[in-house]
Amino acid sequence: MTETTQFFFIPGFALTGQMWAPVTRVLGERATALEIPGGLDFDAVVRSLATGRTGIWVGYSMGGRIALRLALDHPTSTKGLVLISATAGIAEPAARRKRREQDEKLATDIETRGVDWFLDYWTSLPLFRTTRRDRADRIRDAGQIADQLRRLGQGVQRPDWSRLAELNAPVLVVAGELDPAYAATARALGEAIGDNATVSIVPGAGHAVVHEAPGLVAEMVTALG
Numbered sequence: 001m002t003e004t005t006q007f008f009f010i011p012g013f014a015l016t017g018q019m020w021a022p023v024t025r026v027l028g029e030r031a032t033a034l035e036i037p038g039g040l041d042f043d044a045v046v047r048s049l050a051t052g053r054t055g056i057w058v059g060y061s062m063g064g065r066i067a068l069r070l071a072l073d074h075p076t077s078t079k080g081l082v083l084i085s086a087t088a089g090i091a092e093p094a095a096r097r098k099r100r101e102q103d104e105k106l107a108t109d110i111e112t113r114g115v116d117w118f119l120d121y122w123t124s125l126p127l128f129r130t131t132r133r134d135r136a137d138r139i140r141d142a143g144q145i146a147d148q149l150r151r152l153g154q155g156v157q158r159p160d161w162s163r164l165a166e167l168n169a170p171v172l173v174v175a176g177e178l179d180p181a182y183a184a185t186a187r188a189l190g191e192a193i194g195d196n197a198t199v200s201i202v203p204g205a206g207h208a209v210v211h212e213a214p215g216l217v218a219e220m221v222t223a224l225g
Contacts, residue, residue: 068081
């Protein structure tokens with residue numbers, strides 16, 4: 001009997017596994033929406049999620065960065081990889097330092113002003129101009145959101161651009177057409193990964209492709225496994 005491939009979904013920053021519901025319901029028992037464990041640094045989160053699991057990893061935004069590192073550090077746990085609106089990190093040390101400073105300020109503001117302030121601020125960013133402002137799948141704890149910024153943000157993550165050619169499993173890189181920065185990053189990821197990468201730019205979608213085109217995302221993910 002052929003073993004059924006399992007799919008593991010990692011949410012983005014300040015989101016819960018519930019964000020994947022429109023996609024995971026299509027895959028049924030093959031799909032598991034994970035939660036990002038709190039209080040751990042980037043590498044420890046990767047190890048925690050990889051332990052005891054083997055399958056196709058699907059990550060959105062911050063979750064994509066985590067899924068990418070997981071595939072690099074745990075190749076025997078990876079049958080495939082889907083990166084949605086993701087990057088391999090910030091390559092330039094000065095830019096990483098600046099991002100770290102910005103994230104620390106935002107983390108402090110979140111702790112001071114609260115979750116509702118943060119959600120108003122975050123969903124008003126140009127990055128999400130094409131996205132509905134649904135809060136049902138958002139983390140509601142200010143400390144947890146601030147902790148993710150400090151421990152898992154691009155400012156503290158070691159970039160993985162130099163390791164992308166190590167990936168041997170099939171990789172699907174997805175970005176929205178209306179998110180030009182990440183669309184360009186998706187193409188750069190695909191080029192750096194090489195022949196086993198496929199890049200898909202979704203027409204009419206922005207950064208939050210999972211929310212804007214869940215049916216298409218489900219179709220693309222299913223085709224990989």
